[in-house]
Amino acid sequence: MKRTWQLGNALALVFALVANFLTGAQILDLPPINEVSDKYATYLTPAGYAFSIWTLIYLLLIVFAVYQARDLRDPRDENDVPLRLGPLFIIASICNGLWTYVFVKEWVGLSVIVLLTLTATLYAALWRLGVGTTRPSTKDFLMVWLPLMLYTGWVTAASIVNIATYLDSKDVTVSPLASTVVIVVLTAALLFLLLKRNLRELLFSCAWALVAVGLRQLQLSQSTSVAIVALVCAGVLVLAMLVHAMARGLSYDGRTESAPA
Template sequence: MKIRAIFLLCLAILFAMTPLMLPGFDGYDPEDFPVQILRPAVQPAGYAFSIWLLIYAALILHAGFGLLARDMDPVWDRPRGLLMAAMVCGILWVAFAEDLPVVATIVILTMLAGLLAALRQTSAAQDRLWLMAPVALFAGWVTAAAGAATGVTLAGLGWLSDTAAAVAMILAVLVLAAAVQWRLGRVPEYGAAVIWALIGIVAANWGLNATVAWLALAGAAVMLAVTLLAAARGRAA
């Protein structure tokens, strides 16, 4: 167990250093797609990506606390493998995103599947802040990011229009995120990350694409309601 805790901390630090290794990275290059869309509607405004700073810090604190205080705890050890796999996928996503966006989209969907599985295994209520909250924050943002990446890919390949891809992915993310949040109960970090992404989509499309902006705003309101209701349900349980 201890060696896995050590590996998780090292990988969390490496994961946080990824932007430093690729300082010019700015996501998918429109020129890599048959249909070039300079500003995909499903993509949040640039400021929204600052949440990664919080995610990196939370993951390092999670891994550090786990190594120092919970290195031999089986509850903490259970999600470590999946969490490490998700971080490796995150590093690979950055490596593939600029030149191989379709491959990168498959990678981020795999990353999401691993994170949701890891989140299911973080069930120690007494360590909710240290164990579950960082993973939930990470999983919430990747839920939205996977939807955005898929939307950009669908529109870029010409399978859907830019607006149709954004609408489809906002609805898909909302259905998945609401179901996950309802199951989690008192873990608002997951819902908060999804809401942050949806508000970022509103900001990016306000005054440019009313359909996407209003749908994302409605989605954020629905997600907020689900998060609050799930928390109330968790307290009552």
């Protein structure tokens, strides 16, 4: 069964990459994703440059896919990641590949369901792997934890934007006040995850998104309050990450020793 999950994880990621390329390159005669995003832009929509984080995430996911399949020919007991993940990464990758197509087709409500499924599946994967509650080896941290945490953090922020986009498509405006409340609640939830689950690197992607939200609001001169709150909350997340890193390093189980190589 382990080999099945290893191959499934790799093939599912290939599906996600190819699907996103075909959609993004407009080979399927679909509108650009930024055109649809701008059509339903809200106070929570980040600046366009923010989506460049996908390049980093995809590169790290490729590393993850190769690493989890490293013993495909000669299975070793110490590599239990595929068995612990089960079908979760496969489901997440399928949702990833489907989302862009669904979104550019302007099936916005369905895109919310797909993205929330992706997000929930990734959190389940983090829980199944014990991310943030055990002390990983350096390799496991860099090639399993880091890719999945950055991925999960970004889709967490993207899910909130997607919901706001859906509301806008239904002529329900998310006001600046509501947007600031959402940002503050998101920040509080992330700090809770940091304290209770040590999901430090997950905060980076969300902080990246919040900076992009703030800068877009300043650039367009739409809402100074949303811009200030987004930038301040991003700063709080970065500060919390730094304090956590100085206190624990790569140790996530309450001890301060460095993780074994």
